[in-house]
Amino acid sequence: MTESTIEATQSIMIYDDFVVLYDKKDGNWCNPRPLSQDDIKELIVEASTPYPLPPNMIWYEEYKMMIWHSKPCKRKISVRVNHDWVTKYYHHPGLLFKVKRLDRADQDNLHVTAVAPDFDPAYCLDQKVYHSPYASHDVEALTGRMGNCKVMCPNPEFAYDLEGSQWKIWQESFYASGFNHFPSKRNLLKPRNMSIIEWMEL
Numbered sequence: 001m002t003e004s005t006i007e008a009t010q011s012i013m014i015y016d017d018f019v020v021l022y023d024k025k026d027g028n029w030c031n032p033r034p035l036s037q038d039d040i041k042e043l044i045v046e047a048s049t050p051y052p053l054p055p056n057m058i059w060y061e062e063y064k065m066m067i068w069h070s071k072p073c074k075r076k077i078s079v080r081v082n083h084d085w086v087t088k089y090y091h092h093p094g095l096l097f098k099v100k101r102l103d104r105a106d107q108d109n110l111h112v113t114a115v116a117p118d119f120d121p122a123y124c125l126d127q128k129v130y131h132s133p134y135a136s137h138d139v140e141a142l143t144g145r146m147g148n149c150k151v152m153c154p155n156p157e158f159a160y161d162l163e164g165s166q167w168k169i170w171q172e173s174f175y176a177s178g179f180n181h182f183p184s185k186r187n188l189l190k191p192r193n194m195s196i197i198e199w200m201e202l
Contacts, residue, residue, distance in 0.1 A: 012043075054167065058121055059200065062160045063101055067200060068167050069121045070095045072186065078178045085178065092175075093133060093186035094119045096196065098144065099159065099170055106156040110170055111144035113199055114189055128191040129199050133183035143202045149177035 011022045011029060019040060023031040035043075053060055059067040072094045078085045098111040114130035132139050137147050152173045153159070154166050 053162065054165075056121065057162075057167070058096070058124060060160075060162070065098065065100045065200075066160055066167060067096055067098045068171075069115070069119065069124075070097060070171060072117065075175050077175065077183075079182050080178060080180050088182070090183055091186050092183075093117070093130065093189060096129070096199075097167070097171055097174065098200065099167070101156075101159075108153060108156060108159050110146045110151055110153070110174065111202075112139055112146065112174060113144040114186070115196075116191065125197040125200075126195050129194050129196055130189045130191050133186055133189055134179065135181040135183070138179050138181070144199065146174070146177075149174070149179060151177050 007024070009024050011024065012035070013020045013022060019035045021033045021035055021039075022029040025031075054068065056070070057066065057068045059065060070092075072092060074089055074091050076087055077090045078087050080086075093114045094117065096113050096115055098113075099108050100111065101108050112132070112134075114132055115124075116127065116130060119127065132141060132144065138149050139145070140147060151170075154169050158164060159166055159170075
């Protein structure tokens with residue numbers, strides 16, 4: 001397994017009496033520029049209290065995309081049988097949830113994909129996603145986008161609010177939605193020819 005890394009392209013170094021901005025080229029820090037107090041104020045748009053990412057959050061870009069892991073669990077789901085809704089328990093596999101904002105509007109889509117039983121969120125971007133246990137018109141087979149499950153989307157203004165745990169609302173809306181077919185058994189799922197990082201970029 002290889003570990004994916006994101007390389008920094010700039011760095012700010014704080015010395016006793018001054019602050020310097022560096023660029024990184026060919027693995028070396030170069031082009032140092034001292035920053036004035038006005039420069040520093042421009043970098044800090046608004047003072048805020050840091051809020052730690054939840055331990056199951058894998059990726060977070062506010063109002064762009066967030067991805068988190070849900071461990072295998074046994075949950076009730078509602079399944080349409082003929083013209084009636086039947087509630088049954090289902091053993092869901094480990095899942096990744098992705099909320100992604102559309103470019104054309106303040107609208108967000110929920111996506112879901114299955115992961116391996118031994119999924120490790122600490123080193124996960126190169127791991128394979130698994131075939132979805134859910135019917136293709138409930139969860140699209142390629143992208144994992146939610147289909148006709150009647151997912152209740154949070155208010156776009158607060159859709160990425162970590163302090164309000166909006167990711168839990170997205171997740172619960174999936175488990176509480178209506179499915180058109182009973183999902184496949186999770187122990188029968190096979191890996192797809194797609195890594196998590198490739199699924200993220202879809």
